[in-house]
Amino acid sequence: MALNGTEVDDFSWEPPTEAETKVLQARRERQNRISSLMGDYLLRGYRMLGDTCADCGTILLQNKQRQIYCVACQELDSDVDKDNPALNAQAALSQAREHQLASAPDLPSGTRPAPQPPVPRPEHCEGAAAGLKAAQGPAPPAGPPNADVMASTREALLQKLAWASAELGSSASLEASIQLCGLIRACAEALQSLQQLQH
Amino acid sequence: MAAEGAVKAALQVAQALETIVSGCVGPEGRQVLCTKPTGEVLLSRDGGRLLAALHLEHPLARVMVACISSHLRKTGDGAKTFIIFLCHLLRGLEAVADKEKDSLISKNIQTHGRYWKTCCRWKFISQALLTFQTQILDCVVDRYLRRHFLSIFSSPTKERSLCRSSFKLLLEAYFGGRVGRNNHSFISQLMCDYFFKCMACESGLEEAFELVDDCFGELSVGVTGLPVSDSRILAGLVLHRDFSVYCPAGGDIRTALVTETIQPLFTTSGSEFILNSEAQFQTSQLWIMERTKAIMKSLQNHNVKLLLSSVKQPDLVIYYAELNGVSVVECLSSEEISLIQRITGLSPLVLPQASSQYEISSTALVKFYKPLVLRSKRYVHLGLISTCSFIPHCIVLCGPVQGLVEQHEAALHGAFKMLRQLFKDLDLSYLTQTSDQNYVPSPLIYKNRESNQLADTVNGSIQRPHQDPVEKNEGELAKTHTYLKVYSNSVVPSVELETHIFRSTPKVTPAGTQQTDEALRCLSANKTRIMDDHDLFIDGDPTTESTAENTRIEASYENVSITKMGGKGSMLPVRCKSLEMGTSQSYCFSSISAGCVLPVGGHFEILLHYYLLNYVKKCQQSEAIMVGTIIANALLGIPKILYKSKRGNQSFPQVYVRALHTLQTNQPMVGSQTGLESVSGKYQLLTSVLQCLAKIVTIDLVISIKRQPQEVYDQESEEEL
Numbered sequence: 001m002a003l004n005g006t007e008v009d010d011f012s013w014e015p016p017t018e019a020e021t022k023v024l025q026a027r028r029e030r031q032n033r034i035s036s037l038m039g040d041y042l043l044r045g046y047r048m049l050g051d052t053c054a055d056c057g058t059i060l061l062q063n064k065q066r067q068i069y070c071v072a073c074q075e076l077d078s079d080v081d082k083d084n085p086a087l088n089a090q091a092a093l094s095q096a097r098e099h100q101l102a103s104a105p106d107l108p109s110g111t112r113p114a115p116q117p118p119v120p121r122p123e124h125c126e127g128a129a130a131g132l133k134a135a136q137g138p139a140p141p142a143g144p145p146n147a148d149v150m151a152s153t154r155e156a157l158l159q160k161l162a163w164a165s166a167e168l169g170s171s172a173s174l175e176a177s178i179q180l181c182g183l184i185r186a187c188a189e190a191l192q193s194l195q196q197l198q199h
Numbered sequence: 200m201a202a203e204g205a206v207k208a209a210l211q212v213a214q215a216l217e218t219i220v221s222g223c224v225g226p227e228g229r230q231v232l233c234t235k236p237t238g239e240v241l242l243s244r245d246g247g248r249l250l251a252a253l254h255l256e257h258p259l260a261r262v263m264v265a266c267i268s269s270h271l272r273k274t275g276d277g278a279k280t281f282i283i284f285l286c287h288l289l290r291g292l293e294a295v296a297d298k299e300k301d302s303l304i305s306k307n308i309q310t311h312g313r314y315w316k317t318c319c320r321w322k323f324i325s326q327a328l329l330t331f332q333t334q335i336l337d338c339v340v341d342r343y344l345r346r347h348f349l350s351i352f353s354s355p356t357k358e359r360s361l362c363r364s365s366f367k368l369l370l371e372a373y374f375g376g377r378v379g380r381n382n383h384s385f386i387s388q389l390m391c392d393y394f395f396k397c398m399a400c401e402s403g404l405e406e407a408f409e410l411v412d413d414c415f416g417e418l419s420v421g422v423t424g425l426p427v428s429d430s431r432i433l434a435g436l437v438l439h440r441d442f443s444v445y446c447p448a449g450g451d452i453r454t455a456l457v458t459e460t461i462q463p464l465f466t467t468s469g470s471e472f473i474l475n476s477e478a479q480f481q482t483s484q485l486w487i488m489e490r491t492k493a494i495m496k497s498l499q500n501h502n503v504k505l506l507l508s509s510v511k512q513p514d515l516v517i518y519y520a521e522l523n524g525v526s527v528v529e530c531l532s533s534e535e536i537s538l539i540q541r542i543t544g545l546s547p548l549v550l551p552q553a554s555s556q557y558e559i560s561s562t563a564l565v566k567f568y569k570p571l572v573l574r575s576k577r578y579v580h581l582g583l584i585s586t587c588s589f590i591p592h593c594i595v596l597c598g599p600v601q602g603l604v605e606q607h608e609a610a611l612h613g614a615f616k617m618l619r620q621l622f623k624d625l626d627l628s629y630l631t632q633t634s635d636q637n638y639v640p641s642p643l644i645y646k647n648r649e650s651n652q653l654a655d656t657v658n659g660s661i662q663r664p665h666q667d668p669v670e671k672n673e674g675e676l677a678k679t680h681t682y683l684k685v686y687s688n689s690v691v692p693s694v695e696l697e698t699h700i701f702r703s704t705p706k707v708t709p710a711g712t713q714q715t716d717e718a719l720r721c722l723s724a725n726k727t728r729i730m731d732d733h734d735l736f737i738d739g740d741p742t743t744e745s746t747a748e749n750t751r752i753e754a755s756y757e758n759v760s761i762t763k764m765g766g767k768g769s770m771l772p773v774r775c776k777s778l779e780m781g782t783s784q785s786y787c788f789s790s791i792s793a794g795c796v797l798p799v800g801g802h803f804e805i806l807l808h809y810y811l812l813n814y815v816k817k818c819q820q821s822e823a824i825m826v827g828t829i830i831a832n833a834l835l836g837i838p839k840i841l842y843k844s845k846r847g848n849q850s851f852p853q854v855y856v857r858a859l860h861t862l863q864t865n866q867p868m869v870g871s872q873t874g875l876e877s878v879s880g881k882y883q884l885l886t887s888v889l890q891c892l893a894k895i896v897t898i899d900l901v902i903s904i905k906r907q908p909q910e911v912y913d914q915e916s917e918e919e920l
Binding site: 031032035040043045046048050052059064 | 207208212215216217231232235236238253254255256257260901903
């Protein structure tokens with residue numbers, strides 16, 4: 001619907017895809033929950049301030065003891081965090097798959113720069129690292145091979161391989177298993193390239 | 200972006216408020232328990248009270264609550280519906296904004312330019328909303344909704360009498376959404392009785408309503424500690440004071456009103472009183488005593504048995520009053536005094552300065568006066584004889600706690616406001632596109648009394664046409680020029696108008712197309728004049744169907760007079776020619792007549808939604824389409840909430856589909872719930888919401904300051920919401 005006359009191109013708007021619809025739905029439900037919580041607190045005598053929370057943008061409330069309270073941050077899970085691949089394994093997997101689908105005809109030749117995450121939560125680190133590794137694909141080694149470097153790299157790779165296989169054995173989720181298999185393959189390929197370097 | 204932020208923030212606020220009010224809206228709604236910041240607990244279903252009790256510091260929240268309060272002060276109804284509707288509109292606008300944002304972001308524009316583009320877009324949307332409200336809404340309501348209106352009057356003619364059962368249904372629906380379920384039928388019955396006791400004749404209703412609305416606090420007495428069912432109506436007036444002196448009397452009783460002390464003072468303010476000796480002082484005192492005695496004696500001679508005073512009278516006056524058998528009530532509030540003045544036409548007593556004149560001029564007859572004891576407080580029960588159309592009665596409202604009494608009082612007051620709006624005609628005006636040849640005017644009925652908007656702004660005098668095939672007696676009309684400007688709701692830009700003013704002669708042939716030829720050309724004025732509305736406009740029957748009828752009007756201004764000649768629908772089509780456009784448009788005037796009601800249960804919303812969507816389909820302008828669609832979709836939010844708890848055949852989708860079907864097949868709509876609601880109330884609510892939304896949408900920046908700015912008369916002060 002053109003409001004500015006000829007400047008907005010009507011034909012460039014497409015209806016939202018299924019994924020986007022789901023996101024919209026989830027966002028709407030989250031908003032409804034926030035609103036009902038806020039309404040409850042207002043009825044209990046909390047004051048609705050004119051400021052918004054720095055993290056999530058929800059309106060802040062203040063109780064009678066003059067403590068500031070954000071309904072979303074302190075009661076609901078964050079909405080944005082679960083979409084951040086550095087903080088959530090699922091998001092990392094979905095991003096990885098999207099990248100693979102997008103780049104299926106042409107394989108990545110160079111290293112792709114990983115997205116810089118903000119301070120990650122400790123419990124999501126493993127998943128993040130795994131996701132990043134899967135997104136990156138096999139990276140060719142750069143620089144002259146150093147024996148110590150090689151040894152430590154090899155050790156790290158073997159450690160990761162061992163951990164991944166242990167995780168794979170105990171994993172119940174399909175996504176995690178796929179991810180772990182990808183990690184194992186990447187580790188094996190890295191080891192192979194390391195061996196090639198050594199010789 | 201700041202402007203988008205305003206809509207997003209407003210949406211958050213509105214959603215939070217919506218969750219609060221949606222629980223208590225409608226007849227199925229429940230009471231809401233609210234803790235005020237002072238620690239008191241409020242249990243209520245009244246939207247206005249709840250919103251006022253919340254502690255809101257957010258500027259947009261305060262804007263919304265202020266809009267709602269001012270709407271309630273005028274109409275007495277619709278706070279919860281306001282919030283729900285506003286919330287849905289904001290959601291619709293945000294959805295449009297999101298869609299637009301994607302296409303905007305894809306453009307490679309500078310941030311600054313984009314910011315201004317966004318701001319301008321919101322201003323554009325706000326303007327589109329206001330244009331919609333002033334033009335399209337009126338048009339749709341007048342043309343399409345009119346045929347669905349019911350009336351609480353039993354006959355649509357001039358001598359209309361109120362239909363009691365419809366009136367009861369109206370009040371029950373009103374109180375059903377506002378007062379607790381256990382009390383609402385009692386309160387609506389109380390209100391119904393009070394109305395019929397107070398309003399004697401049907402003609403002076405407006406004046407009576409105004410009186411009740413202004414002075415409702417004085418017309419009701421609250422008593423705590425008694426059950427609600429003890430509430431009753433008393434004939435006469437109950438003053439919130441007790442007698443200082445009570446001397447019962449019978450027969451011919453008169454009362455006088457005083458606003459100053461009867462005992463003369465030593466000196467008036469601003470002058471000096473010089474005493475030289477004790478003897479002088481004694482003489483002065485003696486003189487004062489004699490004067491007071493004389494005045495009280497003369498009061499008795501005039502049969503004034505009751506003295507109503509707004510100030511405290513000194514002991515001497517009380518003593519002489521008791522001696523002479525005059526009852527005195529002191530320290531009445533100014534509101535009570537003005538109420539008594541309005542009812543009886545009594546003016547305060549002017550005490551004569553000179554000692555010889557003791558003529559008491561203004562007194563009024565009363566039927567009775569006696570003390571009234573309610574619980575432990577004493578009041579004065581006064582039986583006044585009314586000179587206006589309002590027969591004074593008082594409501595004694597009982598309740599177990601003060602809060603409940605206050606709520607019932609507020610609900611009754613709101614009901615009177617709502618009735619006051621219902622019994623008034625509501626003007627509608629809109630532009631219609633007309634082609635010159637096939638002009639078929641819709642019935643334009645214009646009430647004499649309500650033509651303020653035109654009368655205030657119409658300047659000019661009429662020019663007779665050069666070529667007018669109908670005009671035969673050309674010499675009679677004064678040859679003056681006309682330049683008319685019409686403003687409506689202060690949004691529509693002023694346009695130059697050409698008025699059709701028809702001169703009737705016996706030879707005028709009735710033909711619809713004739714009217715288009717009889718155009719008076721308006722030229723710019725050499726001299727301007729105010730046109731009297733009653734010279735120009737005709738009273739007509741507002742409920743007739745639209746047909747193309749010939750208007751024979753004898754137009755006169757100065758030498759020209761207008762009278763209605765024939766036909767049921769009389770009209771005054773005013774042809775507008777805007778300077779920018781070449782097409783000619785017709786300005787139509789109409790009204791929602793007094794007493795128009797619709798069944799409850801979302802009828803108004805569903806009807807308007809349907810007709811609005813139909814109208815939008817035929818519309819060409821994109822912003823009108825956008826605004827119309829948003830509003831039509833938002834309107835459905837209200838019946839959705841009303842039918843939220845129903846299942847099966849009575850659930851909202853079923854009701855909606857049935858309603859659509861009946862509308863498409865042109866059958867009369869049947870309401871499932873008993874109860875009526877006022878159409879003008881709904882219409883006014885809609886316009887209030889659109890105005891509030893237009894204000895909110897154009898907020899670009901919120902600046903918080905610590906203190907109120909002082910009164911600075913230069914234009915550079917920052918504005919705070």
